[in-house]
Amino acid sequence: xxxxxxxxxxxxxxxxxxxxxxxxxxxxxxxxxxxxxxxxxxxxxxxxxxxxxxxxxxxxxxxxxxxxxxxxxxxxxxxxxxxxxxxxxxxxxxxxxxxxxxxxxxxxxxxxxxxxxxxxxxxxxxxxxxxxxxxxxxxxxxxxxxxxxxxxxxxxxxxxxxxxxxxxxxxxxxxxxxxxxxxxxxxxxxxxxxxxxxxxxxxxxxxxxxxxxxxxxxxxxxxxxxxxxxxxxxxxxxxxxxxxxxxxxxxxxxxxxxxxxxxxxxxxxxxxxxxxxxxxxxxxxxxxxxxxxxxxxxxxxxxxxxxxxxxxxxxxxxxxxxxxxxxxx
Amino acid sequence: xxxxxxxxxxxxxxxxxxxxxxxxxxxxxxxxxxxxxxxxxxxxxxxxxxxxxxxxxxxxxxxxxxxxxxxxxxxxxxxxxxxxxxxxxxxxxxxxxxxxxxxxxxxxxxxxxxxxxxxxxxxxxxxxxxxxxxxxxxxxxxxxxxxxxxxxxxxxxxxxxxxxxxxxxxxxxxxxxxxxxxxxxxxxxxxxxxxxxxxxxxxxxxxxxxxxxxxxxxxxxxxxxxxxxxxxxxxxxxxxxxxxxxxxxxxxxxxxxxxxxxxxxxxxxxxxxxxxxxxxxxxxxxxxxxxxxxxxxxxxxxxxxxxxxxxxxxxxxxxxxxxxxxxxxxxx
Numbered sequence: 122x123x124x125x126x127x128x129x130x131x132x133x134x135x136x137x138x139x140x141x142x143x144x145x146x147x148x149x150x151x152x153x154x155x156x157x158x159x160x161x162x163x164x165x166x167x168x169x170x171x172x173x174x175x176x177x178x179x180x181x182x183x184x185x186x187x188x189x190x191x192x193x194x195x196x197x198x199x200x201x202x203x204x205x206x207x208x209x210x211x212x213x214x215x216x217x218x219x220x221x222x223x224x225x226x227x228x229x230x231x232x233x234x235x236x237x238x239x240x241x242x243x244x245x246x247x248x249x250x251x252x253x254x255x256x257x258x259x260x261x262x263x264x265x266x267x268x269x270x271x272x273x274x275x276x277x278x279x280x281x282x283x284x285x286x287x288x289x290x291x292x293x294x295x296x297x298x299x300x301x302x303x304x305x306x307x308x309x310x311x312x313x314x315x316x317x318x319x320x321x322x323x324x325x326x327x328x329x330x331x332x333x334x335x336x337x338x339x340x341x342x343x344x345x346x347x348x349x350x351x352x353x354x355x356x357x358x359x360x361x362x363x364x365x366x367x368x369x370x371x372x373x374x375x376x377x378x379x380x381x382x383x384x385x386x387x388x389x390x391x392x393x394x395x396x397x398x399x400x401x402x403x404x405x406x407x408x409x410x411x412x413x414x415x416x417x418x419x420x421x422x423x424x425x426x427x428x429x430x431x432x433x434x435x436x437x438x439x440x441x442x443x444x445x446x447x448x449x450x
Numbered sequence: 451x452x453x454x455x456x457x458x459x460x461x462x463x464x465x466x467x468x469x470x471x472x473x474x475x476x477x478x479x480x481x482x483x484x485x486x487x488x489x490x491x492x493x494x495x496x497x498x499x500x501x502x503x504x505x506x507x508x509x510x511x512x513x514x515x516x517x518x519x520x521x522x523x524x525x526x527x528x529x530x531x532x533x534x535x536x537x538x539x540x541x542x543x544x545x546x547x548x549x550x551x552x553x554x555x556x557x558x559x560x561x562x563x564x565x566x567x568x569x570x571x572x573x574x575x576x577x578x579x580x581x582x583x584x585x586x587x588x589x590x591x592x593x594x595x596x597x598x599x600x601x602x603x604x605x606x607x608x609x610x611x612x613x614x615x616x617x618x619x620x621x622x623x624x625x626x627x628x629x630x631x632x633x634x635x636x637x638x639x640x641x642x643x644x645x646x647x648x649x650x651x652x653x654x655x656x657x658x659x660x661x662x663x664x665x666x667x668x669x670x671x672x673x674x675x676x677x678x679x680x681x682x683x684x685x686x687x688x689x690x691x692x693x694x695x696x697x698x699x700x701x702x703x704x705x706x707x708x709x710x711x712x713x714x715x716x717x718x719x720x721x722x723x724x725x726x727x728x729x730x731x732x733x734x735x736x737x738x739x740x741x742x743x744x745x746x747x748x749x750x751x752x753x754x755x756x757x758x759x760x761x762x763x764x765x766x767x768x769x770x771x772x773x774x775x776x777x778x779x780x781x782x
Contacts, residue, residue: 186525220558232560237524238553245544248514252521252529259477259503259527266521279544282514289509436558444555445593447562447617450651450698 131406137179137337138401138412141171141394142419144195147204150423151194151211151225155372159431160211164225167195169335169367172393173299174199174269176332176340177360180348181267181295186253188246188268189229189239192299192366196269197229200236204426209433216433222444243304244277246270247296251283254292254357265293265351273304275318284325287357294357295347296322299334302363305370306379322359334362335393338400367392452643458628461603461641462492462568465610466530468645470500473528476614479506480515480532480568489534490570490629512538516545516567520553520619523565528614536571536623537583550619551594564617566610572626573719574669576763579755584668584719587726589621590697596620596650597697601628601671603639605694608648616650625669635672651695653703659687662713662777665704665730667693670717670749670768677773687711688777696726704730705738712743715776717768722750747776 148166155164167174174195178187189196197207202218210217210228217223218231226241237253240246250268257264274280275298287294298318302309315321323329328350332343340362347358365388369376377385401407456464470476478484478496484507487494497505508515512533519531533539539546546567554561573582589597596618600606606624613620628636656671657678666674671692678688691707693700708714714734716727727748734746749768757763 218558219556219560222558223556227556230557230560232557237557237561240549242544242548245517245549248517248545249521249524249549251514252518252523253525254521255477255518256522256525256527259522260525266525278541279513279517282509282511283517285509286511286514286518290506441555444559446596447554447564450596450649450695 134338134397134401134406137175137341138394138397138407139415139419140175140179140199141337141397142415143204143422144171144174144198145394146416146419146423147198147208148194150427152368152372154212154427160225160372161213162224163191164211164372165192165370166366166368166372167192169388169393170299170301170364171195172337172340172397173297173334173362173364176337177267177297177344180341180344182264183235184262184264185235186257186264186266187236188250188253188266189236190246190269190271191226191239191241192271193229193239193269194225196239197231197236200229200231200234202229202231202234202236204422205429206231208426209430212430213435214430214433215436216429220436222436222441244270244274244279247274247279247283250294251287251292254287254294255290258292263352265295265348267295267297269297269299271304272298272300272302272309272318274298275321276312284322284327284359288325288327291356293351295344295351296357296359298359298361300361300363301366303366303370303380306374308379317361319359319361322361327357327359328355329359329361331361331363334364335391335396337393337397453640454643455638456603456641457638458603458606458636459490459492461607462610462624463494465607466493466496467499469611469614470496470504475527476530477504477506477522477527478530478532479508479518481508481510481534483507483532488532490626493532512541513545516542516550519565519567520545520550520563523563524561528564530566530568530614533567533569535581536569536585537580539569539585546595546621547589547592551592555594562617563619566613566620566622568622568624570624570626570629571719573756574627574631574763574767576758576760578758582756586623586696587720587724587729590726590729594619595697596695597623598650598695599623599668600694601625601668601692602636603641605648605654607641608646609650609694612647612650620650623668627669628672634669635675636669651698651700653700654692654694655689655707656692657688657690659689660711661687662715662780663689663691663707663711664773664777665691665693665714665716667696667718667726669719673768673770674717674773676770677777680770680774681777686777686781693726699729701733704733708734708738709741712741713780714742715747715749715773715780717749717773719768720750721753722748723753725750744780747780749773749776
């Protein structure tokens with residue numbers, strides 16, 4: 122499919138909008154539940170970064186393997202993991218993806234959606250993606266392993282070891298860096314040496330792209346091209362998506378004191394959903410009425426998921442020991 | 451059944467070879483394992499037989515080595531990754547402890563990770579403080595991991611084959627001393643030609659005796675066997691119990707032996723604090739105190755890093771002589 126076709130495909134663009142609204146409204150509800158004290162533990166919200174998950178995952182295939190992080194609710198929803206399972210996990214219930222044993226930071230894990238891992242440790246998903254890709258290549262499959270991580274991850278040793286090994290072995294890995302400019306409260310300008318994340322990746326001889334991470338169409342096209350590069354057997358690819366989290370690091374953090382007001386205003390004015398909506402309106406594909414009805418529909422869906430999750434029992438503690446090992450000794 | 455003598459290294463090599471022939475999902479990677487056949491030749495000629503897709507040299511990247519094993523297991527393979535020295539496992543602690551051991555549970559049982567991390571510790575080879583650490587106990591705090599320590603060629607082969615077929619992540623800790631030092635009981639020994647497996651999680655009585663139990667693991671089994679044979683000549687019966695797997699631990703076997711001999715010595719190649727020996731001693735104190743006729747004795751290294759100088763390292767290590775002395779003292 123050509124890039125032009127992507128741009129003009131009304132159905133696809135509306136699907137992007139719908140997916141992004143699902144993540145946004147879901148996360149706003151998680152935030153509200155957090156404030157009500159119903160979410161125990163951390164909740165790293167994806168609000169503001171929706172275009173990355175949707176753009177990348179819409180460009181991939183169901184048989185591609187996706188590895189996520191502690192900021193992964195959006196990855197799970199974009200991948201099609203049922204809302205009540207993700208919400209159930211965030212609320213620690215048996216209906217959750219991981220029976221409530223993983224919680225928010227592992228909520229997107231769903232083997233049936235080829236999303237077998239979400240790490241709570243910055244940078245640690247990358248080497249695992251390299252291994253998944255090794256397995257896929259060894260089995261002669263033309264699917265790939267896509268791994269999400271943030272700008273904080275690029276300063277870990279795991280990042281460097283993984284990019285190097287993926288390049289040396291020519292493995293089908295799609296590295297997706299969601300550069301939201303902050304590792305917790307620390308600005309990337311205070312921790313990053315060198316020209317850019319993309320330049321760092323490309324120094325490993327890896328095909329590297331930079332995308333405006335708030336523009337879902339640009340992310341989609343970039344991911345599509347990167348995936349084609351990988352499937353052509355040309356080795357790994359790397360996308361640096363420049364984006365912004367519209368909330369703090371976790372639910373406890375409002376994301377205010379360490380980020381200049383002008384910067385926040387600038388990035389809030391580039392809201393990924395508003396950006397896509399403006400484009401759709403210009404193309405005559407959507408109007409206020411459509412958006413409102415979509416939001417209402419998604420809102421109902423989220424409420425239904427919350428209801429299921431809240432009403433779900435907690436997993437029986439007596440069953441947990443059976444989940445430690447796959448084979449008993 | 452025909453039996454030949456194999457070295458510890460040859461037995462490990464044969465286990466890898468047999469499992470790779472049996473199952474094409476078994477792949478091997480690590481530093482120096484392919485072209486060089488392993489620094490200690492455990493992976494000798496595997497590249498020749500199985501080719502570069504299945505036998506791979508890696509960069510010096512322990513995080514990526516273990517991470518790649520986890521990923522390959524998620525993708526349905528049975529990777530055997532090598533960490534050249536146990537000390538280097540520290541670099542990959544996050545991948546081993548925080549990822550490999552926890553992913554199954556944390557995912558609510560959705561995934562399984564059939565992978566083996568082979569490594570070895572080289573206490574007894576004058577390699578200094580950073581190539582001799584016996585860190586096994588550190589990894590016992592990670593439920594989800596299985597930890598196996600072969601002490602003889604027979605065990606090495608049977609246990610490695612079982613570890614590769616096991617559906618959980620296995621930390622397989624070999625002894626560098628048993629690779630190279632011909633004087634050790636565990637350096638060379640009988641290995642049947644026919645296929646066999648040794649189940650994980652089962653301790654093994656290496657010498658039977660009724661006066662005192664010496665629980666040992668990996669290299670210290672060789673010391674304990676020598677000590678037992680020496681004491682036998684003096685009419686003292688030492689039961690040498692080789693733990694073989696320390697996670698899950700065969701507590702029942704420990705208790706059985708202690709209830710038979712009523713005396714317990716634990717010999718381990720690490721410092722005493724919170725070692726495997728501490729775990730064994732605590733178990734017996736908690737569940738079999740009534741069986742003891744004397745205090746438990748732990749034989750470990752003194753609380754300092756390993757000195758490099760060969761004579762000093764010898765003094766630092768648990769030895770057959772130290773075990774003999776401890777037994778004599780215990781029996782009064």
